Amino acid sequence: MSVSQPWSAERALSIVAEHAHQRGALLPILHALQDTFGCIDEEAIPLLAGALNLSRADVHGVVSFYHDFRRTRPGRxxxxxxxxxxxxxxxxxxxxxxxxxxxxxxxxxxxxxxxxxxxxxxxxxxxxxxxxxxxxxxxxxxxxxxxxxxxxxxxxxxxxxxxxx
Structure with a gap:
């Protein structure tokens, strides 16, 4: 397991850009964000909603539905x-x-x-x-x-x- 980076909206947007072309891009983006930052930061919800033309409720619903997505940083x-x-x-x-x-x-x-x-x-x-x-x-x-x-x-x-x- 690699050391996760501190949250960066700039880095998050670059991750979105890397995956936005994929069909159903939200899940691959969420996985990449968690791999990078250790969790799905609260700031990621509106950022993803805007970038993918989804509602905040849609993004939050996906994050909260799948148990693998964390909202807080995990232990080492x-x-x-x-x-x-x-x-x-x-x-x-x-x-x-x-x-x-x-x-x-x-x-x-x-x-x-x-x-x-x-x-x-x-x-x-x-x-x-x-x-x-x-x-x-x-x-x-x-x-x-x-x-x-x-x-x-x-x-x-x-x-x-x-x-x-």
């Missing part, structure tokens, strides 16, 4: 915990409770130190190795509390020593 590391049936059957609920206690964060929240954002997701496609967790795009199977602690401790150590993001 994103932890996705599968909540689908196979993972639930193998202990995902207990794992999520452990994560809440260990990181002191609610689902869809970011830790106070800004290191981790926790996102429950419906399926990570790793049912045979459930419960599944994805950290910064890397899929991990058969994750119990001890393994989760080891994975996140390594990332916290890297963050505190200024290592990899």
């Amino acid at each position: 590391h994103t932890v996705k915990i599968c909540r689908a049936e196979a993972c639930q059957a193998m202990g995902a609920d207990a794992l999520l409770d452990h994560v809440r206690r260990r990181l002191t964060v609610d689902p869809h929240g970011t830790t106070a130190d800004g290191v981790f954002t926790v996102e429950p997701v419906f399926c990570l496609g790793n049912c045979a190795l459930s419960p599944a967790v994805m950290i910064d795009g890397t899929l991990h199977g058969r994750v119990g509390p001890e393994r989760f602690d080891a994975l996140t401790a390594e990332l916290r150590d890297q963050t505190q020593t200024g290592g990899a993001r």
Whole structure:
């Protein structure tokens, strides 16, 4: 995961220009904005509405409908915990409770130190190795509390020593 840039209307407009020719350009633009800035900034809503000849309500509706779009910047590391049936059957609920206690964060929240954002997701496609967790795009199977602690401790150590993001 790369370091996101601070919001810039100028950069956002260049992203709009890169994708405006596409049919159904709003979704690719929103993804590109989030990839660049880490979230969909409040200022992006009127900017996109004007650039794409949409209402602010239309843009807001798309941003709020899709759970992948964030309105606030995520932590340095994103932890996705599968909540689908196979993972639930193998202990995902207990794992999520452990994560809440260990990181002191609610689902869809970011830790106070800004290191981790926790996102429950419906399926990570790793049912045979459930419960599944994805950290910064890397899929991990058969994750119990001890393994989760080891994975996140390594990332916290890297963050505190200024290592990899």
